[in-house]
Amino acid sequence: MRSDHPLDRYDVPEPRRRAARAATAAVVVAALVPLGFAGWLGWEAVAGPKKDGSGVAVGSLPAPGLATGPAAGGTSASGAASGSAGPSASHPASRAASASASSSASAAHSDAGKVPAASGQPLAGKTVVIDPGHNPNNGSYATEINKLVQIGNGTTNCDTTGTETDGGYLEADFTLDVARRARTLLEAEGAKVVFTQDGATTWGPCVTERAAIGNNAHADAAISIHGDGAPASDRGFHVILPAGVDQGAADNLAIVAPSRTLGVDVRAAFHSVTAEPFANYISNGSGLDVRSDLGGLNMSKVPKIFIECGNMRNATDAGEMTSASWRQLAAQGVVKGITTFLESGN
Ligand SMILES: [Zn+2]
Numbered sequence: 001m002r003s004d005h006p007l008d009r010y011d012v013p014e015p016r017r018r019a020a021r022a023a024t025a026a027v028v029v030a031a032l033v034p035l036g037f038a039g040w041l042g043w044e045a046v047a048g049p050k051k052d053g054s055g056v057a058v059g060s061l062p063a064p065g066l067a068t069g070p071a072a073g074g075t076s077a078s079g080a081a082s083g084s085a086g087p088s089a090s091h092p093a094s095r096a097a098s099a100s101a102s103s104s105a106s107a108a109h110s111d112a113g114k115v116p117a118a119s120g121q122p123l124a125g126k127t128v129v130i131d132p133g134h135n136p137n138n139g140s141y142a143t144e145i146n147k148l149v150q151i152g153n154g155t156t157n158c159d160t161t162g163t164e165t166d167g168g169y170l171e172a173d174f175t176l177d178v179a180r181r182a183r184t185l186l187e188a189e190g191a192k193v194v195f196t197q198d199g200a201t202t203w204g205p206c207v208t209e210r211a212a213i214g215n216n217a218h219a220d221a222a223i224s225i226h227g228d229g230a231p232a233s234d235r236g237f238h239v240i241l242p243a244g245v246d247q248g249a250a251d252n253l254a255i256v257a258p259s260r261t262l263g264v265d266v267r268a269a270f271h272s273v274t275a276e277p278f279a280n281y282i283s284n285g286s287g288l289d290v291r292s293d294l295g296g297l298n299m300s301k302v303p304k305i306f307i308e309c310g311n312m313r314n315a316t317d318a319g320e321m322t323s324a325s326w327r328q329l330a331a332q333g334v335v336k337g338i339t340t341f342l343e344s345g346n
Helices: 014-047 070-083 092-097 105-110 142-146 171-188 207-216 253-274 315-321 324-343
Strands: 127-132 148-150 155-157 192-195 221-228 238-242 288-291 304-311
Touching: 127 171, 127 207, 148 207, 171 192, 171 221, 171 324, 221 253, 221 324, 238 253, 253 288, 253 304, 253 324, 304 315, 315 324
Parallel strands: 127 192, 127 221, 221 304, 238 288
Antiparallel strands: 148 155, 238 304
């Protein structure tokens, strides 16, 4: 039987998490609440959350150029949320979502000549690295995943088992499923998609290797998909952005700004598509956390974020996360955010 490793509860040791949060929460709130969060509140009041999956288009993208920097990122979040209140556009991605689920990256590229890039293959030439958090087999390899790896400003475990719902649905199974759904959608848009693991390995890889895979792929965007394991009364999703770390083998300073833009775009899109609220237990409900204790972010050289799609220990969130149709929405939300980011010239 696998057991709850202390590190799994919130994915990382709690004291370090809070230290990172305290240092950045004020900045995050100051930068984002006036524009992005206020805009979101306005949208909520007018339109309410979308709950009908069939009506959720991977469209209604804000105009290109909105998400070009940290300041504009707040505008982007507001714009994306406001845009989603309008009519559901028939975006190419919606059509792509119903297309062949078996298309590979190479097949998508070979089709590029048949479909105008402007409409059918908006992500042609882009590389997206998806990191499905943890590994379903990690629970059987405690020695391997508990070894320490260097993440610049310290050490951390190679990997962790992740959390699970009270019913025993593993976070690692959730992350793989959402990642595979997102891959199908991204490939239909013409992107090359690289996974850090696809459930076929016995354990890991280590968080440092997960970052290296994104770096070696020269990813235009990278995302690590997770589910959280917070107390049962907590719910909601949040995006984790890299804090700047220039220490030891880590130097991610160049990706801090573009990663924030990516994160703001994914936060807006994930919320608009899934109707999942911003986490009520992180960063004053802003839906954005900034951390310096995650190897996958410290060691990244490409724009990268984590998303905690929900709290697997919360009954409402667990009900969603164990639903295949909700996981499809989660994938659509992630892909919509990445598409917004990449179509804005990133
Ligand atoms: Zn996790």
